Amino acid sequence: MGAPATIPAGATAGVPKPRPRRQRRSELKGWLFLAPALILNVGVILVPALLTAGLAFTDWNGISTPKLVGLKNFRDLAADPVFWGALWNNVKWTLIFLTVPIIMALVVASMLLTVRWGRNLFQTIYFIPMVVATVISARVWQQMIFHPISGVLGWLSQHGLNPFGGNPLTNPSTALYSVAFVDNWHWWGFIAVIFFAALRQIDPALLEAADMEGAGFWQRMRHVSLPLIRPTIVLMMIMTIIWSFLVFDFIYVITQGGPGYSTEVLATLTYKRAFETFQAGQASAIALVMSALGGVAIAAYVWLQSRGWDV
Amino acid sequence: MRRLRGSQLVIYTVLILLAGFSLGPLVLMVLNSFRSRLEISMDPMGWPDPFRWQNYVNAWRDASLGTALTNSLMVTGLTVLLTCIVASMAAYALARKRIRAWSGVSLYLLVCTTVPVQLFLIPLFFIFHRLGLVNSRAALAVIYTALYSPFAIFLLRAYFLQVPVELEEAAWVDGASEWQVFTRVLLPVVAPGIMTVALVVGLWSWNEFLLAVTFLQDAALQTAPVQFFRFTGRYVTDWGTMMAAAVIVVLPVIVAFVALQRRFIEGMTAGGVKG
Numbered sequence: 183m184g185a186p187a188t189i190p191a192g193a194t195a196g197v198p199k200p201r202p203r204r205q206r207r208s209e210l211k212g213w214l215f216l217a218p219a220l221i222l223n224v225g226v227i228l229v230p231a232l233l234t235a236g237l238a239f240t241d242w243n244g245i246s247t248p249k250l251v252g253l254k255n256f257r258d259l260a261a262d263p264v265f266w267g268a269l270w271n272n273v274k275w276t277l278i279f280l281t282v283p284i285i286m287a288l289v290v291a292s293m294l295l296t297v298r299w300g301r302n303l304f305q306t307i308y309f310i311p312m313v314v315a316t317v318i319s320a321r322v323w324q325q326m327i328f329h330p331i332s333g334v335l336g337w338l339s340q341h342g343l344n345p346f347g348g349n350p351l352t353n354p355s356t357a358l359y360s361v362a363f364v365d366n367w368h369w370w371g372f373i374a375v376i377f378f379a380a381l382r383q384i385d386p387a388l389l390e391a392a393d394m395e396g397a398g399f400w401q402r403m404r405h406v407s408l409p410l411i412r413p414t415i416v417l418m419m420i421m422t423i424i425w426s427f428l429v430f431d432f433i434y435v436i437t438q439g440g441p442g443y444s445t446e447v448l449a450t451l452t453y454k455r456a457f458e459t460f461q462a463g464q465a466s467a468i469a470l471v472m473s474a475l476g477g478v479a480i481a482a483y484v485w486l487q488s489r490g491w492d493v
Numbered sequence: 494m495r496r497l498r499g500s501q502l503v504i505y506t507v508l509i510l511l512a513g514f515s516l517g518p519l520v521l522m523v524l525n526s527f528r529s530r531l532e533i534s535m536d537p538m539g540w541p542d543p544f545r546w547q548n549y550v551n552a553w554r555d556a557s558l559g560t561a562l563t564n565s566l567m568v569t570g571l572t573v574l575l576t577c578i579v580a581s582m583a584a585y586a587l588a589r590k591r592i593r594a595w596s597g598v599s600l601y602l603l604v605c606t607t608v609p610v611q612l613f614l615i616p617l618f619f620i621f622h623r624l625g626l627v628n629s630r631a632a633l634a635v636i637y638t639a640l641y642s643p644f645a646i647f648l649l650r651a652y653f654l655q656v657p658v659e660l661e662e663a664a665w666v667d668g669a670s671e672w673q674v675f676t677r678v679l680l681p682v683v684a685p686g687i688m689t690v691a692l693v694v695g696l697w698s699w700n701e702f703l704l705a706v707t708f709l710q711d712a713a714l715q716t717a718p719v720q721f722f723r724f725t726g727r728y729v730t731d732w733g734t735m736m737a738a739a740v741i742v743v744l745p746v747i748v749a750f751v752a753l754q755r756r757f758i759e760g761m762t763a764g765g766v767k768g
Contacts, residue, residue, distance in 0.1 A: 211671055212590025216598065219583035219642050226639035227605055230613035230620065237616060244619050290511060293504045300508070306754050307512045310519070313750045313757070315700035317718040318739045319518065321725050325732055326521040331534045332732045334521070371515055376762045399500060421607075428609045431702050435722060452611045457707070462615050469611040476609060 231473075237466040244462040255467035265468065268446040271358055272475075275447065276426035278362045280419055283370035288415070290370075291377035292403045295389075305378060308371030316368070316431040323364045324351065324436050354444035357437055361445055365432045373418055380414040381407055416483075423479040427472050448472045522743075526736035533732045545733065552738035560713060561720035562741075564630060565699055568716055571634035572641070572698040573691045579638065580645035581687060585675055587646065588653035589661075602643040610640075610703055618707055628711045636708065637698045645690040648763050652686030653679065685756075692753060693760035699746060717742045 238255055240248035259265045290308070294301050311319060328351045330336040338344040350356035384407060392402045408415070430449035433439065439446035439454070448468055456465035525533050526548055527541035552558065587595065617636070618627070626632040656679060664678045680687070705716045715723065721742055725735050750757050 208590055209592055212586040212592045215582045215586035215590070215675075216592075219579040219646060220598070222579060222635065222639040222642065223602070223605055226617065226636050227608060227613050228601075230616040231608065233616035234612055244615075286511075290508070293508060297501065297504060297508070300505075304508050304512060305758075306751065307515050309754070309758060310747065310750065311515055312761070313696060313700075313746055314519070314743050315702070315718045315721075315746070317702055317722045318522075318743050321721070321735065322518050322522045322739060325725075325735060326525060326537055327518060332525075332530075332537055332730075334537050336534075337537050367514070367518070372761070375758060379762060399504075424607050428611070430611075435702070449609070449611055452615075453703075456615045457618075462619070466615055469609065469615065473609050473612045476607060480604075480607065 234466045234469055237463055238470045240463045240466075242463040242466075243460040244456070245460075248463065251463070255464045258464060259467060259471070264443050264446060264451065265448075267443050268448050268451045269471075271445065271447050272427050272429070274358060275362060275429055276423055278359075279366070279369070279422050279426050283366050283373050284415070284418065284422070286366075286370045287373035287377050288403070288408065290374045291381050292399070292407055294374075294378050295381050295407070296399065301378075305375055309375050310371075311368040312372045314368065317435050319368055320364065320432050320435040323367070328360065351437060352441055354441050357441060357444045361432055361436050364436065365429070376418065377411065377414065380411040384410050420479055420483045424476040427475045427479075519743075519747075522736050522739050525732060526740045528733050530730060530732060548733045548737040549741070551731075552734045552741060555734065556720055556724040556738045557712070558717065558720070558738060558741055561715055561717040564709070564714055564720075565717040568630050568634050568637070568705075569695050569698045571631060572637040573695045575634060575638040576642050576645050576694045577687050577691055580642045580690060581649050581680065581683070582675070583642070583646045584649035584653050585679060588650045602646055605640075605643040606647075614704070614707065621708065627708055628714055630709065630714060633705060633708045633716075634698070636704055637694075637701065640704075641694045641697060644763075645694060648690055648760065649683060649686050652683040656682050689756045689760040692749070692756050696746065696750075696757065696761075 237248055239250060239252060241251045241254070242248035294304060297304075325332055327333045328335055328349050330339065330349050333349075335344050335346065335349065339348070346353070346356065350360040388406055388410070389402060392406045397405065428449055429447055430453070433445050433447055433450050434453065437445045439450045449472065452465045452468045452472065455461045455468065521537065524539075524541055525537065527544040527546070528539070528548075529545060532539060532541075586592065587599070592598065621627050621632060660682065661674050661678055664674045669677070699716075700718060701716075702718050702722070705719045706722065709715050709719065712720075712723070721738055724738060
């Protein structure tokens with residue numbers, strides 16, 4: 183994970199009205215100012231994205247002329263256990279990231295709110311893993327912690343203390359959770375900083391009132407602070423769902439989807455099918471499924487908002 | 494706050510343990526970057542004795558980090574420059590011009606910020622391949638600009654909206670052109686926003702992996718993270734040198750982050766807080 187987080191509050195708020203006489207010229211100039219950004223976006227993102235949607239219905243190796251095959255790619259995927267395994271891993275990934283980092287972040291952000299000293303220091307420290315390149319943190323964890331010879335777990339093994347009995351990254355039943363652990367290491371602090379910023383906007387009088395009533399840390403968190411930052415929590419959960427279906431970097435660098443297909447996710451599968459086995463048509467179909475799943479999350483969010491939910 | 498004070502000790506213990514969790518792997522990276530293969534395999538958590546600076550010399554040479562860092566600087570610099578230009582222009586238009594299709598444009602840009610790279614990666618690669626744009630650092634910077642500018646536009650638009658209209662009106666009365674008002678009057682006022690965009694976009698393009706590994710395949714053109722990825726795939730047991738290379742790539746980022754953390758955090762969490 184690590185995509186930009188931007189659903190700005192009030193992004194669609196009103197624009198000041200200029201004098202009507204100049205409006206048409208003003209609008210034209212507006213488009214001129216917008217043009218460079220829009221042309222770049224349309225050329226790099228929109229047009230290729232539409233092509234992907236088209237290519238999903240073709241048999242194409244990336245070089246030859248694409249051959250229209252209708253729904254064949256999707257039928258093949260439906261019968262492909264690797265695809266279903268990857269999709270299931272994305273679902274597990276989503277469930278992990280909807281719970282572990284969000285709970286950690288909520289507890290830590292609430293704790294930061296109660297301390298007098300070191301708020302900014304802790305915040306900075308928790309944020310640091312987020313600015314380290316994925317490739318680097320992935321290698322550090324892989325070689326310095328999990329590795330049976332050079333890693334901390336290897337050292338524990340030599341002293342008979344390794345709770346996993348070996349390298350959890352090379353064991354198909356623990357590999358996915360191990361990579362998720364590393365991803366969460368770099369991720370939870372980012373969410374904690376966001377929640378902390380939201381908590382700081384709460385009127386301190388409300389929290390003090392809860393104190394006066396004799397509420398302890400957990401009661402205060404459950405009955406006062408969490409309900410008040412619910413919109414931020416819901417937004418982060420929606421973004422978590424979207425990002426969880428896109429996860430690529432940590433898995434590709436650490437396990438490349440292995441051992442076997444135990445850590446394969448839709449993004450790594452797309453990449454391999456497109457650039458390693460040259461099934462670009464089928465890779466496009468997987469990319470389309472991935473995007474659709476993220477699209478469902480966005481649509482659900484917009485729908486909830488339109489129903490008047492305070493999210 | 495009396496009841497809470499009693500539990501402060503517990504809270505600080507938890508916060509400090511988690512700080513150790515966040516920093517621990519990075520501390521291991523730094524310590525082991527000064528140690529030999531043998532020393533690391535004996536005890537990965539030991540103190541370097543002696544400090545083997547030679548690891549850094551080897552990492553710099555064997556991983557061609559000079560070339561890789563130059564490539565990263567070029568791609569990052571060009572991306573930051575292009576993004577700041579196109580995003581501030583677009584943000585100005587979206588904040589100040591009455592454009593009827595505004596809600597459509599805004600929705601399009603919003604979708605762009607969450608669109609998966611895989612959705613456009615495959616055709617884009619084969620188009621660029623045909624156009625001879627694979628293995629071009631400038632072409633990669635253009636892709637980054639397209640990818641990161643929607644974020645930059647939303648962030649900068651908020652800054653433009655905070656500028657009082659009276660400021661421009663004075664310039665209009667003096668007969669300034671649109672472009673002059675934009676560059677001479679507004680840009681200096683929103684400079685802090687541009688700074689935030691530059692830092693965040695700079696960080697993202699410095700660290701980016703998926704597009705860099707796909708579009709720069711020639712070893713002489715690869716960015717630092719990709720070069721590190723390739724290098725560590727080859728020299729899998731020379732852990733000291735590997736960690737030294739990691740420190741070289743990561744150090745500038747961590748120094749910049751710690752020095753300018755407020756701006757980085759403001760930019761990276763922009764839009765996350767709903768109040």
